[in-house]
Amino acid sequence: MVLQTETEEKIVASAEKLFYQKGKAGTSMQDIADDAGMNRTLLNYYYRSKDQLFEAVFRKALGRFVPSLAAMLHSDISFEEYVPVMIETVIDTMIDNPQIPIFVLQELSSNPQRMPEIIREMGINPAVAMKKMASEGTLSVEQGIDPRQFIINLLSLCIFPFAARPVITDILFEGDNEAYLSAMKERKKLIPQIVKQIMMQNPSK
Amino acid sequence: MVLQTETEEKIVASAEKLFYQKGKAGTSMQDIADDAGMNRTLLNYYYRSKDQLFEAVFRKALGRFVPSLAAMLHSDISFEEYVPVMIETVIDTMIDNPQIPIFVLQELSSNPQRMPEIIREMGINPAVAMKKMASEGTLSVEQGIDPRQFIINLLSLCIFPFAARPVITDILFEGDNEAYLSAMKERKKLIPQIVKQIMMQNPSK
DNA sequence: GTCTATATTGTGATAGAC
DNA sequence: GTCTATCACAATATAGAC
Numbered sequence: 001m002v003l004q005t006e007t008e009e010k011i012v013a014s015a016e017k018l019f020y021q022k023g024k025a026g027t028s029m030q031d032i033a034d035d036a037g038m039n040r041t042l043l044n045y046y047y048r049s050k051d052q053l054f055e056a057v058f059r060k061a062l063g064r065f066v067p068s069l070a071a072m073l074h075s076d077i078s079f080e081e082y083v084p085v086m087i088e089t090v091i092d093t094m095i096d097n098p099q100i101p102i103f104v105l106q107e108l109s110s111n112p113q114r115m116p117e118i119i120r121e122m123g124i125n126p127a128v129a130m131k132k133m134a135s136e137g138t139l140s141v142e143q144g145i146d147p148r149q150f151i152i153n154l155l156s157l158c159i160f161p162f163a164a165r166p167v168i169t170d171i172l173f174e175g176d177n178e179a180y181l182s183a184m185k186e187r188k189k190l191i192p193q194i195v196k197q198i199m200m201q202n203p204s205k
Numbered sequence: 206m207v208l209q210t211e212t213e214e215k216i217v218a219s220a221e222k223l224f225y226q227k228g229k230a231g232t233s234m235q236d237i238a239d240d241a242g243m244n245r246t247l248l249n250y251y252y253r254s255k256d257q258l259f260e261a262v263f264r265k266a267l268g269r270f271v272p273s274l275a276a277m278l279h280s281d282i283s284f285e286e287y288v289p290v291m292i293e294t295v296i297d298t299m300i301d302n303p304q305i306p307i308f309v310l311q312e313l314s315s316n317p318q319r320m321p322e323i324i325r326e327m328g329i330n331p332a333v334a335m336k337k338m339a340s341e342g343t344l345s346v347e348q349g350i351d352p353r354q355f356i357i358n359l360l361s362l363c364i365f366p367f368a369a370r371p372v373i374t375d376i377l378f379e380g381d382n383e384a385y386l387s388a389m390k391e392r393k394k395l396i397p398q399i400v401k402q403i404m405m406q407n408p409s410k
Numbered sequence: 411g412t413c414t415a416t417a418t419t420g421t422g423a424t425a426g427a428c
Numbered sequence: 429g430t431c432t433a434t435c436a437c438a439a440t441a442t443a444g445a446c
Contacts, residue, residue: 007429022315026230029422039431044423046429073376102307102314105368109307110227112371119375126379148377148388149395152366160361163310163368166317170324171278172353174331183353190354197402212411233439244413249441251411 008046010036015057020099023106024054058107061100065093066122069155073129079136079150080199084192087158091188094162095181101163145199153198157191213251215241220262225304228311229259263312266305270298271327274360278334284341284355285404289397292363296393299367300386306368350404358403362396 014035033040047053133147219240238245252258338352378384
């Protein structure tokens with residue numbers, strides 16, 4: 001991961017592009033070699049198998065957005081302070097890699113048994129995260145806000161619009177990709193406003 | 206679609222199950238035949254090709270949740286009245302078919318050029334929908350609420366938690382599927398509250 | 411309608427020449 | 429490191445017997 005040859009870089013670049021778009025099973029080694037403009041056997045030379053090449057791409061995808069989520073769950077900073085930063089970071093990452101959400105979620109949906117290992121590797125500790133959430137004064141069950149539901153809402157608002165890109169672009173923006181993109185940028189200001197309102201929530205019970 | 210033989214029903218049932226889980230390319234005709242407990246050639250007899258079998262499954266998946274979304278965009282009833290109904294309908298559908306969001310979004314992400322045709326077939330008229338949104342008094346740009354952003358938020362909150370099921374279950378609910386499910390049911394009450402707040406929003410400009 | 415047999419193509423992967 | 433040649437196998441699909 002530290003130093004890569006030019007050939008190796010071309011391989012992952014093509015593999016990322018095609019795996020993101022067509023998925024693991026939908027992409028053949030030949031497809032990747034063609035896109036990278038090289039002989040198919042070179043992929044095996046560098047990565048031994050399709051599984052290992054896919055794994056490299058998958059880990060790289062995880063590495064693009066898991067860290068900022070993990071930081072939210074674990075840092076000493078309160079939700080209230082960290083959330084606006086995290087929203088901007090996540091949305092910027094999604095704008096640069098709009099296909100990542102579906103790619104990652106599809107893999108995890110097919111192989112949910114991989115979650116525990118991934119959680120461990122990414123340095124997430126669910127128990128600690130729960131404790132942090134429970135201890136936050138501004139966001140507690142006593143105030144009527146379940147911290148878990150809050151996290152779910154936050155991630156939904158940030159990530160889903162990218163997973164549903166074609167639907168949103170064609171139905172709400174009549175196929176105008178520029179309009180879609182500028183709406184996504186707009187959400188960097190919009191979502192914090194919504195989040196603030198949710199946190200001040202005083203439910204009707 | 207009106208009348209199906211028992212064999213035909215078994216085929217689609219198995220095809221749905223496997224396509225939802227592993228995707229189109231990740232599922233072979235043999236896999237489906239095995240799951241349905243029949244000879245592989247029967248699939249070709251009834252559906253001619255894998256493409257056509259997939260298409261049948263895909264259309265059926267669309268049919269499960271597009272109608273309630275289309276109704277929201279077109280019915281004479283105002284957003285304010287229709288939204289709570291729609292939230293309950295969509296979430297109930299997702300609870301029964303939790304794999305549909307990723308399945309459909311993955312297909313549309315791989316083949317976004319299919320959107321225009323699908324929109325037409327499903328009877329959605331983007332221009333009319335825009336007009337309706339613009340004319341609603343309780344939800345207008347003048348009030349600081351972009352109707353398109355509102356729809357995006359609504360769909361995000363309803364659908365994303367199902368697309369991200371494994372992540373949410375293992376990180377936020379420590380692997381407890383029952384807890385996850387009951388949280389999803391809880392959202393049928395939670396999301397309308399959030400939506401109400403968003404609609405009363407008076408942004409700080 | 412359901413089976414066996416077969417045609418054809420594509421796949422991932424390796425051995426071995428250069 | 430990069431190529432050609434080749435392997436074993438799996439895929440979709442069809443023809444034709446029953």
